[in-house]
Amino acid sequence: MNPDVAADLKDLSATLANVEAVMDLDALRAQVSELEQEAARPDLWDDVEHAQRVTSQLAHRQGELRRIGELKQRLDDLGVLYELAEAEGDESSREEADAERQRLRDEISALEVRTLLSGEYDEREALVTVRAEAGGVDAADFAETLMRMYLRWAERHGYPTEVYDVSYAEEAGIKSATFRVKAPYAYGTLSVEQGTHRMVRISPYDNQGRRQTSFAGVEVVPVVEQSDHVDIDEKDLRVDVYRSSGPGGQGVNTTDSAVRITHIPTGIVVSCQNERSQLQNKATAMAVLQAKLLERRRQEEQAKINQLKDDSSGSWGNQMRSYVLHPYQMVKDLRTGHEVGNPTPVLDGDIDAFLEAGIRWRRQQQAG
Known part of the structure; x- marks a missing residue:
């Protein structure tokens, strides 16, 4: 040989x-x-x-x-x-x-x-929220593209997903969406996607065909389990009910079954409209709120540890990945340096190489 x-x-x-x-x-x-x-x-x-x-x-x-x-x-x-x-x-x-x-x-x-996923919550399922940021209608369209990218990634791996809430933008795309990836280690794997994603392209919404830069934010938190203790005082909650709607405001439900919960002390807002029953939607929204409060507590504890270590490497920074469709084609991770020259498969869910590079990078940062 x-x-x-x-x-x-x-x-x-x-x-x-x-x-x-x-x-x-x-x-x-x-x-x-x-x-x-x-x-x-x-x-x-x-x-x-x-x-x-x-x-x-x-x-x-x-x-x-x-x-x-x-x-x-x-x-x-x-x-x-x-x-x-x-x-x-x-x-x-x-x-x-x-x-x-x-x-x-x-x-x-x-x-x-x-084997590098050994964090306290890495083995959990993931709750992913994608939000449109700066960039107007292009940002809303980009946020919907990112949501589809993650759902397609889960589909490629045979991971079940459940979309809890989608807030559609007026012209195109979404303002925000929250969905759950039901697979072990989904949180540990997808948590490296957290941060601001940037898209550069010729805007299909600009009648002069100008290049547009838009941004979308991705938040990933672990799903709470019965063993987690997150005390939520009912007095700290504002619960609003409203009618579920689809793209363009078209009614998809004839009753006020959708639920929006605001946690007043932190300002965290969660919504759920995927169930027919108001009670079911409220229970799901409460589970999402618990997950976000748990992650907030974890981040606060990590911030204290970083302060003790005088370690600033825990910060993700703002922008973590660029998707460039014009004047050239490239997707590049700004933390790891990993890049590919064809954005189409990436936006269709082929993100494993980016996830692996991100997990290895995070381990190096933690070791450093």
């Missing part, structure tokens, strides 16, 4: 072994066994939310074990494929082996990134 290929296979094998050690496969198997027993309980579905969480965690952990096993098997098979190709002088088999080696490198690298 070519010495360079042999060295690369050895390196891939060592990386995979390190991933296995960090993931602690024995503990993972024990968790699977525990969750299987929980999932087999006859009264499991008496509490639907708990049942969904158990089955989701079980499927995720089973998938992790299966993924590790499959990668090990493919790595073993790849060594055999190279030896056969060399013994028979088969160029097409060698090219096939090279392609598989690249695929394995990408998949092992992605799994290695998962």
